[in-house]
Amino acid sequence: MKKTIISTLIGTSLVLSSGAAFAKDPVKVAVLMYGMKAEFVQLMEQAAYDHPMVKSGDVKITMYDGRYDALVQNNQAETAIRTDHDAIIINPMDFDANIDVVDMANEAGIPVIVTNARLNTDKMTAEVVSDDVEGGYLEGKFIMEKIGCKGNVVILEGPKGGSGEIQRGQGNEKAIGECPEGAVKVLERKTANWSRAEGMNLMENWLMKHQGKIDGIIGQNDEMALGTIEAIEGSGGTVDDYAIAGIDGITDALYAVKNDKMASILQDANGQMQGSIDVALRHVIGTEYKPSSTIWNQYAGQLDWNNGLSKRYDIPWTIVNKQNVEGLLKTRK
Known part of the structure; x- marks a missing residue:
């Protein structure tokens, strides 16, 4: 079983809020992307590094390029487990073949969050997707x-x-x-x-x-x-x-x-990735963790945090039209 570092931290060495400062090593989160060529995936990558807990240094992201190969992603999950990552977020290449990632993470006692795409299993810790x-x-x-x-x-x-x-x-x-x-x-x-x-x-x-x-x-x-x-x-x-x-x-x-x-x-790349990180941290740190991303306020009334315990979080779609396109373009760097 993976060693648990969080139980000794809660209530003593952590201030669990959006401005939290970790007294010990950062939480290590492995992010397994199916490939990195498309702009949408690059937007997800940027969203990960823009998450408040990552920017503060309280969370360390390891980004993996799956090179559009389900087997590569499965091997990368093994690496993440072997190198003592605290949580795994996977954007899976294959609906069936990448179920192995969930199985391996569960066996190791590591929370695994499925994001963006879906997997043909309900054994993941949670999924943060759009329908x-x-x-x-x-x-x-x-x-x-x-x-x-x-x-x-x-x-x-x-x-x-x-x-x-x-x-x-x-x-x-x-x-x-x-x-x-x-x-x-x-x-x-x-x-x-x-x-x-x-x-x-x-x-x-x-x-x-x-x-x-x-x-x-x-x-x-x-x-x-x-x-x-x-x-x-x-x-x-x-x-x-x-x-x-x-x-x-x-x-x-x-x-x-x-x-x-x-x-x-x-499809909200920022919402999917930052939501996934918040949910992952809730399952690593515990009940005291409060979500740090602004997406929960952005989608208030449409997306319920539910203390980080929902099995599935659906990030809403936005139909692009003449009325909102300029505003959306301004969000791009």
Whole structure:
């Protein structure tokens, strides 16, 4: 069993508040990201380092790049356990394969928080996520409304086997299913692995294969949706001929919304990561820990701290529009 350092600290050497100063070594939190190339993941990384307890030095973050490989993430979890980390936060690559991380952490007596993506288990300490079925529905609903629930669409999916691809796809199908039967046809659906370049390549092929027949484009993330815009414009076309939507609210997508090129459903990277750190610290430090992130005030009435004991925390989505896009752009560094 992992040695417990916290029981001797509570009430004696810690002042457990947002301005707490640890009398002994910082709490060590391992953050296992599935990969570090996409802007959204980089926003999550920055949010981790911006957490008040991390900035104060009371918490030390070790950031792991999973290199888009579930086995790499499982091996990194072993490393985190072996190097005496107090908690593990995982943004998993694979819905099933990364369950091993939860099992290993549980065996070692280490709290494990699942963030952003989902795992096919309920054995984690907690998960801090956004409802991907809802996110997929919101973008799908935008496309259906834009094309009047009639026509042909293509769907660019996330990596196969990941919870994002599975659950956003369910939301996409729900939105399409609300249209009259047979009125909307899915011409193509294929993974572009969250990649703008792969999204562009897919769309270039589809534009040639289905000339003049595509009405709506559902990108299960913004990167892929932005890739389709590059393909359309690169072929001499105009995005005005298509309804395009993505998910995440990355910076380029915000500018694309501002310029009427697409819709985006913002997923709060800061909320997911800082919420995960607060929940992890609650399970490491104990009942005296009070959340340090501002997200609990930001989403007051929508997100209940519940003394850090909820099994699941759902960070709300934000539909990006002309009214809020400028404010969102100002938050980007």
